[in-house]
Amino acid sequence: MEKKIKVGMFGLGTVGMGVAELFQSEKNKVKEMTAVEAELVKVYVRNVSVKQDSADKYHLSLVTTPEDIINDPDIQIVIEVIGGIETAKMLVESSLNTGKHVITANKDLMAQYGDELTQLAEHNGVSLFYEASVAGGIPILRTVANSFSAEKINSIYGIVNGTTNFMLNKMSEENKTYAEVLKEAQTLGFAEQNPKNDVEGIDAAFKMAILTKFAYGMTIPMTDIQRQGITDVTPEDIQSAQGLGYVLKLIGSAKKMTTGIYVDVAPVMVPHDHPLANVKGAMNAVFINSTGIGESMFYGPGAGSLPTAASILSDVATVIRNIKINEAGLAFNTYATELKIAAADDVSDKYYFSMTVPDTAGVFKELADLMAKNGISFKQIQQKPISHCKAQVILTTHDITMTQRDTILAVFKSTPSIELQSVYKVL
Secondary structure, eight states: OOSEEEEEEEOOSHHHHHHHHHHHHSHHHHHHHHSSEEEEEEEEOSOHHHHHHHHHHTTOEEESSTHHHHTOTTEEEEEEOSOSSHHHHHHHHHHHHTTOEEEEOOHHHHHHHHHHHHHHHHHTTOOEEOGGGTTTTSOHHHHHHHHTTTSOEEEEEEEOOHHHHHHHHHHHHHOOOHHHHHHHHHHHTSSOSSOHHHHTTHHHHHHHHHHHHHHHSOOOOGGGSEEOOSTTOOHHHHHHHHHTTEEEEEEEEEEEOSSOEEEEEEEEEEETTSGGGGOOTTEEEEEEEETTTEEEEEEEEOSSHHHHHHHHHHHHHHHHHHHHTTOTTOOSOOOOOOOOBOOGGGOEEEEEEEEEEESSTTHHHHHHHHHHHTTOOEEEEEEEESSSSEEEEEEEESOEEHHHHHHHHHHHHHOTTOEEEEEEEEO
């Protein structure tokens, strides 16, 4: 067994710098845990002059061609933190094909090509680990794969995008508009200049695809994940939620029904007394409902240099331990079953509807008749005048199926006296 494991890395951005820092500060801990010293020996960057000061700080050797790492026979483990999909996929594939173990934090890559890359790793007898791809510093993937391996997960859901949680929290606590909190998030570095992946729920959907694979063994295409972002959330929605005892959160959810799984990402009305309601700022939290443990929540930073790097370094230590016991090709997740998407009649949730109606007698009766005709019952209902002839009606339902939801939405939209404003799921 080698006394030193050499590691290469693609990328030296925010996360890469965190990895370099932890490799230096925690190298003794890794050695104590594995009885092997791990050394970060080469880092691929596009521009050496820009990164040279950082490289000098952490005693790193920079290279400008990835082949200097891929074809180096002394490097056994590579870390991919370059981001994106096309280049990252090429680097991961090439590394796996040369017999190197790969660790990545790339959720976009693993959500879309995880099965393909896992098979390639298995074919080459090497490991592919990606704990940092979901919820940053929370070790949720390994927890699901190991601690929940012997029991049924009924549902797994939570806040898996820190940017949108920061924004919705600001809208709630400071009564700001979506545009105002987006600008603040961009200024503080929480949101990209092009925030589409975050605010439209794409980032969260990638993470839910990976969590679904671990929780249910099913590879779900992005097209089968129902997705709604936060771009249409208004201060009025936030205030209405608060008035009813809820907080609006962007929630990613996967649950097992009789006919299959249902996965979605959407703004959800979360009760004030639910643990997820108190997840503030850019933090993440994942809530699991299972047959044995019952309800459990995992909370921590969902992104950032050091939290993500900590998950990466944990993967490095795991690979080293596996090398030491000649089990280096063990898969990160071995759970695999046939994909089955739940039927619309098998998926039930509570819902919130906000609408504008004429402020006249008989409106409540009309709404009640429309709902009753479709087998839907009220849980809460409020009305408040907004002009001399118009009123806002807010209502929440008991559990209804997706079929019932879609039917009543069509009815509301086709009723001249009803102007539908917002629809949200209620936890």
